[in-house]
Amino acid sequence: MIYREAGQFKTTYAADQAIFPIAQDRVVVALAIAAAFLVPPLAGSEYWLQAVLIPLLIYSLAAIGLNLLTGYAGQLSLGTGGFMAVGAYAAFKITTAFPQVNIIVVFLVSGLFAAGVGLLFGIPSLRIKGFYLAVATLAAQFFLVWLFNKVAWFSNYASSGTITAPPRTVFGVMVTGPEATAPARYVVALTLVVLFALAAKNLVRGRIGRSWMAIRDRDIAAEIIGVRPLRTKLLAFGISSFYCGVAGAELVFLYLGSAETLAFDITISFLILFMVIIGGLGSILGSFLGAAFIVLVPIFLTNAPHALGLSVPVALQKQVELMIFGGLILFFLIVEPHGLARLWQIAKEKLRLWPFPH
Amino acid sequence: MKVRGFLIGLLAMTVAAWPVAGAWAQDKTIFIPLFVYRTGPYAPSGIPNANGFQDYFNLVNERDGGVNGVKLVIEECETQYKTDLGVECYERLKGKKPPLVNPYSTGITYQLIPKAPVDKIVVHSMGYGMTASADGRWFPWVFNFPMTYWSQASAFVKYVASQEGGMDKLKGKKIVHIFHNSPYGKEANPTLETLAKQHGFELTLLAVDHPGQEQGATWLQVRRINPDWIYLSGWGVMNQVAVKEAASKGFKMDHMVGNWWSGSESDVVAAADGARGFKSMTFHAPGAGFKVHQDLVKHVYDKGKGATKKDLLGEVYHNRGMINAMLNVEALRTAMLKFKLKTPPASEQARWGFENLNLTEQRLEQIGMKGMMRPLKVTCENHESNGMAAVQQWDGKQWKIVSDWIEPIRDVVRPKLEAAAVEEAKKLGYTVRDCSKEK
Numbered sequence: 001m002i003y004r005e006a007g008q009f010k011t012t013y014a015a016d017q018a019i020f021p022i023a024q025d026r027v028v029v030a031l032a033i034a035a036a037f038l039v040p041p042l043a044g045s046e047y048w049l050q051a052v053l054i055p056l057l058i059y060s061l062a063a064i065g066l067n068l069l070t071g072y073a074g075q076l077s078l079g080t081g082g083f084m085a086v087g088a089y090a091a092f093k094i095t096t097a098f099p100q101v102n103i104i105v106v107f108l109v110s111g112l113f114a115a116g117v118g119l120l121f122g123i124p125s126l127r128i129k130g131f132y133l134a135v136a137t138l139a140a141q142f143f144l145v146w147l148f149n150k151v152a153w154f155s156n157y158a159s160s161g162t163i164t165a166p167p168r169t170v171f172g173v174m175v176t177g178p179e180a181t182a183p184a185r186y187v188v189a190l191t192l193v194v195l196f197a198l199a200a201k202n203l204v205r206g207r208i209g210r211s212w213m214a215i216r217d218r219d220i221a222a223e224i225i226g227v228r229p230l231r232t233k234l235l236a237f238g239i240s241s242f243y244c245g246v247a248g249a250e251l252v253f254l255y256l257g258s259a260e261t262l263a264f265d266i267t268i269s270f271l272i273l274f275m276v277i278i279g280g281l282g283s284i285l286g287s288f289l290g291a292a293f294i295v296l297v298p299i300f301l302t303n304a305p306h307a308l309g310l311s312v313p314v315a316l317q318k319q320v321e322l323m324i325f326g327g328l329i330l331f332f333l334i335v336e337p338h339g340l341a342r343l344w345q346i347a348k349e350k351l352r353l354w355p356f357p358h
Numbered sequence: 359m360k361v362r363g364f365l366i367g368l369l370a371m372t373v374a375a376w377p378v379a380g381a382w383a384q385d386k387t388i389f390i391p392l393f394v395y396r397t398g399p400y401a402p403s404g405i406p407n408a409n410g411f412q413d414y415f416n417l418v419n420e421r422d423g424g425v426n427g428v429k430l431v432i433e434e435c436e437t438q439y440k441t442d443l444g445v446e447c448y449e450r451l452k453g454k455k456p457p458l459v460n461p462y463s464t465g466i467t468y469q470l471i472p473k474a475p476v477d478k479i480v481v482h483s484m485g486y487g488m489t490a491s492a493d494g495r496w497f498p499w500v501f502n503f504p505m506t507y508w509s510q511a512s513a514f515v516k517y518v519a520s521q522e523g524g525m526d527k528l529k530g531k532k533i534v535h536i537f538h539n540s541p542y543g544k545e546a547n548p549t550l551e552t553l554a555k556q557h558g559f560e561l562t563l564l565a566v567d568h569p570g571q572e573q574g575a576t577w578l579q580v581r582r583i584n585p586d587w588i589y590l591s592g593w594g595v596m597n598q599v600a601v602k603e604a605a606s607k608g609f610k611m612d613h614m615v616g617n618w619w620s621g622s623e624s625d626v627v628a629a630a631d632g633a634r635g636f637k638s639m640t641f642h643a644p645g646a647g648f649k650v651h652q653d654l655v656k657h658v659y660d661k662g663k664g665a666t667k668k669d670l671l672g673e674v675y676h677n678r679g680m681i682n683a684m685l686n687v688e689a690l691r692t693a694m695l696k697f698k699l700k701t702p703p704a705s706e707q708a709r710w711g712f713e714n715l716n717l718t719e720q721r722l723e724q725i726g727m728k729g730m731m732r733p734l735k736v737t738c739e740n741h742e743s744n745g746m747a748a749v750q751q752w753d754g755k756q757w758k759i760v761s762d763w764i765e766p767i768r769d770v771v772r773p774k775l776e777a778a779a780v781e782e783a784k785k786l787g788y789t790v791r792d793c794s795k796e797k
Contacts, residue, residue: 045453046449046453047449047450047453050445050449051445051446051449051450055442146567149539149565149567158781158782159489159544159545159547159548159778160464160468160488160541160542160544160545161540161541161544162468162541164468164472164785164786166785166786166787167786167787177472177786177787178472178473178475178476178786179476255445256441256442256445256469257469257472257473258468258469258472259441260441260465260468260540260541262441262465262540262568263441263442265568299446302436303450313396314394314396314434314435314436315396315397315401315405315436317436318396318397318436318438319397
């Protein structure tokens with residue numbers, strides 16, 4: 001009824017191939033983006049911005065990055081944490097060496113560093129596939145974290161090995177460092193995520209994305225029709241690592257404020273892989289849904305007993321939380337193995353027919 | 359359809375359980391958040407610690423009727439010793455206007471130090487956190503009394519010297535530092551390196567990666583070096599493994615000294631008899647033989663309000679939790695006496711209380727902790743106070759103090775600490791304050 005497309009005619013190829021071909025979708029997405037920019041900074045409490053929404057945006061960005069590699073190009077990677085660490089440490093080194101450079105530029109350049117490292121660790125993907133590639137990328141994870149922990153130069157010889165985000169401004173507004181307000185950090189994170197999500201969406205609809213999917217679906221067939229596996233796979237590694245690197249830099253500069261290598265250990269690689277799997281492999285929307293699931297559900301479960309007025313011992317509560325969370329993951333994977341994005345797709349199909357299903 | 363119904367239900371529940379932040383108007387009680395880790399890999403240390411905190415705050419409420427007549431309200435938040443969960447806890451609980459936080463993790467402390475002056479909440483990292491923050495001129499909101507990692511390491515070297523027969527006997531001795539490869543574990547390294555240069559002992563630094571189960575390579579190296587002394591900066595399971603490895607390699611256990619986070623009951627039980635003789639640094643006495651414990655039984659446990667079992671009182675970490683709670687309470691009390699408050703101290707006032715804390719022998723006796731802890735005095739410049747360390751030893755059944763109180767080598771530690779404070783403060787863009795102008 002609401003979701004009816006009757007009367008929407010496409011007269012050009014461009015209109016037919018738009019990201020959101022249905023007018024209602026365009027309106028909803030535009031409203032959602034506008035709301036995301038306006039409502040939380042004006043109405044959200046600092047807790048919601050700083051502890052919930054900012055990590056959500058940053059993890060979404062990392063999940064998009066991994067989704068490009070694993071969901072679209074079919075290369076299983078467990079090196080996400082390592083590539084994020086490259087971004088974070090590169091951003092720290094660049095901004096301490098050149099304090100006058102705009103922090104957004106620093107984020108992008110550190111993404112390039114991560115992309116370079118990603119290319120390097122992507123080389124084995126030409127010969128190794130599937131689970132074996134996961135093990136090879138695991139080497140990237142452990143090596144990079146070890147490197148940043150071992151070589152004191154990366155943390156500017158801080159005796160503790162901790163990197164701290166120095167205060168930096170964008171257009172005169174403080175966005176990193178302790179004085180930066182949560183709304184300012186949030187807007188920066190949101191802007192970057194929106195731009196990068198749009199870029200990713202267009203990337204996967206075009207020639208590059210199609211060649212990735214060809215490689216994913218059957219690499220020999222793809223090679224026969226003229227897709228060059230080395231270039232395609234390396235490109236996927238590079239672009240994916242770029243996204244992860246920017247997310248890693250944001251993680252330290254916009255969310256944590258200071259970090260040690262433990263912040264990028266293997267658990268974060270798994271966490272982001274789970275986001276991609278639960279959200280939906282090969283879906284940009286799925287990256288957001290997966291990140292939301294992994295970030296929001298534990299926080300919701302932590303706060304639920306309080307809001308209901310129950311007083312539960314924290315240890316018990318944490319254990320129950322882990323059990324419910326694990327149960328929910330199993331539930332969703334059984335009900336819809338293709339992830340939350342697929343659920344949304346099904347819902348949308350039904351809505352388009354409603355109330356007259358045939 | 360079912361799935362969608364479930365999803366809608368989940369969404370509805372999320373909206374219903376939207377945490378109500380900010381709606382907290384309590385001016386009759388002092389709110390103290392407790393960052394605990396009762397679950398996760400470090401729970402064996404976290405549980406007694408959290409119980410110690412609970413017990414002492416309850417005792418103050420029950421025995422003394424609160425701090426200067428104002429009751430304490432505590433709320434635990436589970437961090438699992440993870441930094442991001444700690445930040446979430448902090449952001450959630452700071453709306454309730456706590457005068458102070460005890461992060462109880464060096465990683466979380468590093469997160470909170472930059473936030474402290476902005477949010478105006480005192481960070482008390484008791485014997486952990488960033489050593490450089492002991493320079494109160496640069497870090498007015500951060501306190502790490504009774505001692506820092508650096509002072510502790512220097513006290514360890516002094517203890518070794520006393521065992522070997524003098525500082526001049528340190529020359530040529532081989533000391534190995536086995537440390538957790540994290541900001542926490544690395545803290546002692548600069549001090550040990552400086553002292554090694556000064557006194558001519560051979561120092562080897564061996565890092566063990568988180569969480570610390572993998573120490574095979576480390577102990578092969580230890581065997582090759584064959585050190586005279588081992589200093590251990592471990593945490594959680596790393597300590598258990600290290601003690602076990604040392605025992606099985608036949609290392610002289612009384613020549614292995616843990617720092618004060620490497621010397622609790624849970625660290626030695628795994629090695630059973632092999633751990634006998636293992637030593638660790640401490641800044642308070644273990645055991646349940648103090649008057650405060652009798653008070654605790656009488657006012658809290660006999661009323662059924664105890665946080666743990668009566669026979670677990672006196673555990674190292676339970677005592678440490680109580681000491682930490684006591685230092686919080688005494689600092690708040692200092693502030694409330696000075697400003698003649700019958701209401702919770704405002705943040706600036708609480709900070710003043712921490713900075714002017716003068717814990718005397720007499721006061722320790724009043725609160726039943728005489729002999730459990732040394733008197734200490736905090737000043738504007740010196741946020742680690744004049745605390746001293748002692749060495750305790752595991753005799754197979756319990757921990758016992760086996761040394762006198764050891765004065766750290768302050769003339770070595772302090773200048774390095776001040777230099778590090780300038781370095782750290784520069785990163786955050788701080789300015790120094792003039793302590794002679796503080797009242």
